[in-house]
Amino acid sequence: MKRGIVHRWWWLALLVLLGALARPLFTLWKGAHTGDGLLPATPAGTADDISRLNATPIDSVVRVVNDTDSAIAQLRDLLTYARGRGLPVSIAGARHSMGGHTIAPNGVQIDMLPFKRMSLDTATMVLTVGAGALWSEVIPYLNGFGRAVRVMQSDNAFSVGGSISVNCHGWQHNSPPIASTVIAFDLMQADGSVVRCSREENRELFALALGGYGLFGIILEVELATVPNEVYTYHRMVMSSGEYVKHYAGRVDADSNVRMVYGRLNVNAEDFLERAMLHWFSYDSPAERTSRLDEPGLEEVKRSVFLGSKDDDYGKRMRWNSEQAFTKTRIGSRITRNQVMNESPALYMNRSPGRTDVLHEYFIPRAQFNGFISALQRVVPAHGQDLLNVTIRNVYRDEDTFLRYADDEMFAFVMFFNQAMTDAAETDMRALTTELIDAALGLGGTYYLPYRPHATHEQLAAGYPMAGDFFARKRIYDPDDRFVNKFYLNYGRTGHRP
Ligand SMILES: Cc1cc2nc3c(=O)[nH]c(=O)nc-3n(C[C@H](O)[C@H](O)[C@H](O)COP(=O)(O)OP(=O)(O)OC[C@H]3O[C@@H](n4cnc5c(N)ncnc54)[C@H](O)[C@@H]3O)c2cc1C
Structure with missing residues (x-):
């Protein structure tokens, strides 16, 4: 009799346990099976970008060869061909911009990716690198010398040319955007001439082509400053989002050893954007020159947790809670800078046909941080869009580029839909985008240009007061409009409205 009761209790406990696990296991299973990895191919004769919302007929794609002299000859021939036929030319790196920035309708697209030779000057520690190289190629190369990239995005899938042409930024603490790390580059202009641009030579072109969205010429080889690879200690803190800036000041501003920082906000509905996690990495020691670069661990689990949160509020809560629990176990762990920066976005990118990922990014002055969170809380839920992630980084004043997004320290809110x-x-x-841009502008901030072309002309003029001048200078350097893309067609030519 007693054994029978114990037996029944066992079954009951097992059922309760299975009941409790059923929902999270289902969410993980769903995440693991979201998208089959087979996105439809871009139709023949067209070009598109990662958004898959820009398929556009083009004349041809030319892959640049990986030898500098041959590439220069090849690109000169290409420009002659385009000039002879009156064709526009666009330039593509990894094509992770989302507004047709790499596409000229009926034009020739230059695929820069094969152009990726690199060498490090071990006296000056300056990296000379072909503009087509991806960070996933640059990081292991520098790692072999005990060096690291100074500023890049939070992922490694982007090309050097694409990164400097949007003037990217990342989690590197208290750093201006990437232009601050560019020493010089060679630029092929529309007439085929190659000029060296730096702070000393062709300074105006230097400022225009960095963050210039491929409108001033083809960036060939780039000289980038590097920094030592270092070992960092990981820290993290959980707080209400309203206290983020206070804790940021106390933990991050107050510690001169901090090297990399990002924040994350919760995106589940019941307390939408009310909670925050601050993650930071502080200097521990120099990294061994022989430091290994490992494949990031638990990829499939992390992807399942992330994708399980798609269109699923339970999944969003589960992701927040599991991230909180997992990162707690990592506090105090050590990791090299190169390892932190060598993450691929494949972990979280969409693989479902019929859906796509859309990024937004807003640059907000520190004093308006909470005001922007309130705006997000008001505007985002009023639309039917699935917000999967919000990260926050700081970026310092940009002293180098013409089409600037940071005239002062800004907190960048990166939103992944x-x-x-x-x-x-x-x-x-x-x-949704135009409302959020208005909110950012109203708080003295601005928005980022590589994403979807939803901003109005008035918003571009308000967020980038120098934009009119930027496009006027484009027409001085490229009077025949040889270098064209959809960003230019949408915003740079009067009469064309997005
Ligand atoms: C998942 C994801 C995460 C992202 N995270 C960040 C982030 O953390 N921080 C950030 O700042 N941005 C981020 N971005 C935006 C990203 O930095 C830009 O889209 C960047 O342009 C991507 O590099 P790419 O090689 O794909 O460039 P592409 O999309 O290929 O090109 C971008 C622009 O650069 C021009 N260009 C490319 N190569 C050359 C060249 N050799 N000469 C002249 N012009 C050229 C193109 O014509 C185009 O106008 C992210 C984007 C995605 C999709």
């Missing part, structure tokens, strides 16, 4: 590829979703995303 998963959007249906339908007209209705696109219309809603446009409305």
Whole structure:
């Protein structure tokens, strides 16, 4: 009799346990099976970018060879061909911009990716690198010398040319955008001439082509300053989002050993953006020259947790809680700078046909941090879009580029949406984006230009008061409009409205 009761209790406990595990296990299973990795191919004769919302007929794609002299000859021939036929030319790196920035309708697209030779001057520690090299190629190369990239995005999938042409930034603490790390580059202009641009030579072109979205010429070899690879100690703190700036000042501003920092906000509905996690890495010691670069661990689990949060509020809560629990176990652990920066976005990018990822990014003055969170809390839930992630980084004043987004320290809010590829979703995303841009502008901030072309002309002029001058100078350096892309067609030519 007693054994029978114990037996029944066992079954009951097992059922309760299975009941408790069923939802998270289902969410993980769903995440693991979201998207089959087979996105439809870009139709023949067209070019597109990572958004898959820009398929556009083009004349041809030319892959640049990886030898500098041959590449220069090849690109000169290409420009002659384009001039002879009156064709526009666009330039593509890894094509992770989302507004057709790499596409000229009916034009020739230059695929820079094969152009990726690199060498490190071990006296000056300056890296000379072909603009087509990806960070995933640069990081292991520098790692072999005990060196690291000074500023780049939070992921490694982007090309050097694409990164400097949008003037990217990342988690590198208290750092201006990447232009601050560019010493010089060679630029092929529309007439085929190659000029060296630096702070001393062709300074105006230097400032225009950095963050110039491929409108001033083809960036060939780039000289980048590097920094030592170092071992960092990981720290993290959980707080209410309203106290983020206070804790940021106490933990990060107050510690001169901090090297990399990012914040994250929760995105589940019940307390939307009310909670924050601050993650930071502080200097521990120099890294061994022989430091290994490992494959990031638990990839499939992390991807399942992330994708399990798609269109699923339970999944969003589960992701927040599991991230909080997992990162707690990592506090005090040591990791090299190169390891931190060598993460691929494949971990979280969309693989479902019929849906796509859309990024937004807003640069907000520190004093307006909480005001922008309130705006997000008001605007985002009023739309039907699936916000999967918000990260926060700081970026310092940009002293180098013409089309600047940071005239002072800014907190960058990077928002990652998963959007249906339908007209209705696109219309809603446009409305959401313009409302958020208005909110950012109203707080003295601005928005980032490599993403979807939803900003109005008035918003571009308000967020980038120098934009009119930028496009006027483009026409001085490239009077025949040889270098064209959809960003230019949308915003740089009067009469064309997005
Ligand atoms: C998942 C994801 C995460 C991101 N994270 C960040 C981030 O953390 N921080 C950040 O700042 N940005 C981020 N971005 C934006 C990203 O930095 C830009 O989209 C960047 O342009 C990507 O590099 P790419 O090689 O794909 O450039 P592409 O999209 O290929 O090109 C971008 C622009 O650069 C021009 N260009 C490319 N190569 C050359 C060249 N050799 N000469 C002249 N012009 C050239 C192109 O014509 C185009 O206008 C992210 C984007 C995605 C999709």
